[in-house]
Every structure is written in structure tokens, then in C-alpha cells.
Amino acid sequence: MxxxxxxxxxxxxxxxxxxxxxxxxxxxxxxxxxxxxxxxxxxxxxxxxxxxxxxxxxxxxxxxxxxxxxxxTAEEAWEALEKRKEKNRKKTLNIKSKKSSQEQIDDLLDEHNDFMELYRITRDKEYVELAKLAFEFIKELQQNPKLRTYKN
Missing domain, CATH: 2.30.30 (SH3 type barrels.)
Incomplete structure (x- = not known):
């Protein structure tokens, strides 16, 4: 064929x-x-x-x-991934929720893993920075469990 x-x-x-x-x-x-x-x-x-x-x-x-x-399409993929990255960045930088501290930590760990996988695929170092930011928020949550909003 x-x-x-x-x-x-x-x-x-x-x-x-x-x-x-x-x-x-x-x-x-x-x-x-x-x-x-x-x-x-x-x-x-x-x-x-x-x-x-x-x-x-x-x-x-x-x-x-x-x-x-x-x-x-494959030709448009890079631009679409960049837009999705920006959306995820805004979501990570401004988490407002009525979730418990542990639920927020779980969400941030998921975000960290997603960013590291995106880095593995694209080699865009900004994803590593976003992954680090997620860990910084986790540290803040562990120090102050009542904290609910994070802003850059």
C-alpha cells in the first residue's frame, strides 16, 4: 500500500x-x-x-x-503551548481557594510535576522557574497554613 x-x-x-x-x-x-x-x-x-x-x-x-x-496542528503547537503556559502561570501565581492547606499543597505538587514535564518536552527554562515557584508556595503554606492567596 x-x-x-x-x-x-x-x-x-x-x-x-x-x-x-x-x-x-x-x-x-x-x-x-x-x-x-x-x-x-x-x-x-x-x-x-x-x-x-x-x-x-x-x-x-x-x-x-x-x-x-x-x-x-503541529505547526501551531508551540504557540498553543506558550499560551497554555501563560494561563498555568497565572493560575499558579494567584491561587484563591477555600481548599484546605493539604489540598492546596497537593494542587501545587501537581502543578510542579506538570511544569517539570513541560520543561522535559520543550526545554523552556521558564517551566523550571514556575516549578520552583510552586515549591515556594508550598513552603509558605507549611509555615502559615491559614494563608490562602499567593501573589507574585
């Missing part, structure tokens, strides 16, 4: 960023795809699925055309 024939049938390409039904808050990068052909006396049936890596931690997931939505 000619590779270009399969490429015409795919809705998503390598490096595209997509969203999966049921996981609307998470972004995934298309890492690869698989095309299977089934042959029988009645004819041929083709099935395709995509290999996806969750951003920022790389968790693997299979996706199918009917449950994936394109967020941006």
Missing part, C-alpha cells in the same frame, strides 16, 4: 495537539498511528487509531477519529 494513500485518510498528523472526548481538560500530542486492514470473503474493513501522549506527562492513550478534536 502506498503511504500517501494512508495519509489522505488520516484526520490528524504527527505533532498535532488534540483533545479526547471524556478528557476535555487534557491535551494530547499525536505520536503515531496504526492502520489495520481486515480481509474476508465479504470484502475489506479498515480500522485506524492514533498513539497519543498526554501533555505534560506523556501518559499513553489510544485515540480514534470519532473521539478526537483538533486543538492545533
Amino acid at each position: 502506498n503511504d500517501s494513500a494512508g495519509q489522505d485518510k488520516r484526520r490528524f498528523d504527527f505533532g498535532d495537539i488534540v483533545r479526547i472526548d471524556g478528557y476535555e481538560d487534557e491535551w494530547y500530542r499525536v505520536e503515531g498511528y496504526t492502520e489495520l486492514n481486515y480481509y474476508s470473503l465479504e470484502g475489506m474493513y479498515q480500522e485506524s487509531y492514533y498513539d497519543l501522549a498526554r501533555i505534560p506527562d506523556g501518559l499513553y492513550l489510544d485515540g480514534y477519529d470519532d473521539n478526537m478534536t483538533l486543538i492545533c
Whole structure:
């Protein structure tokens, strides 16, 4: 089978960023795809699925055309990730919540891990700075558990 024939049938390409039904808050990068052909006396049936890596931690997931939505193409991915980084930065810098100190610490640890994974993927050192900032907030919370708002 000619590779270009399969490429015409795919809705998503390598490096595209997509969203999966049921996981609307998470972004995934298309890492690869698989095309299977089934042959029988009645004819041929083709099935395709995509290999996806969750951003920022790389968790693997299979996706199918009917449950994936394109967020941006590979060419637009850098800009989209930068915008998401800025949104996450604002969220980290201004946490207002009625959560307990332990819940806030758990959230900040999640943020730290997300930033470090984004650094691993992009090598953008600003993610390391944001991860450090999350740890600074954790230290403040441990020293003053009643503290609820953090600002830069």
C-alpha cells in the first residue's frame, strides 16, 4: 500500500495537539498511528487509531477519529503551548481557594510535576522557574497554613 494513500485518510498528523472526548481538560500530542486492514470473503474493513501522549506527562492513550478534536496542528503547537503556559502561570501565581492547606499543597505538587514535564518536552527554562515557584508556595503554606492567596 502506498503511504500517501494512508495519509489522505488520516484526520490528524504527527505533532498535532488534540483533545479526547471524556478528557476535555487534557491535551494530547499525536505520536503515531496504526492502520489495520481486515480481509474476508465479504470484502475489506479498515480500522485506524492514533498513539497519543498526554501533555505534560506523556501518559499513553489510544485515540480514534470519532473521539478526537483538533486543538492545533503541529505547526501551531508551540504557540498553543506558550499560551497554555501563560494561563498555568497565572493560575499558579494567584491561587484563591477555600481548599484546605493539604489540598492546596497537593494542587501545587501537581502543578510542579506538570511544569517539570513541560520543561522535559520543550526545554523552556521558564517551566523550571514556575516549578520552583510552586515549591515556594508550598513552603509558605507549611509555615502559615491559614494563608490562602499567593501573589507574585
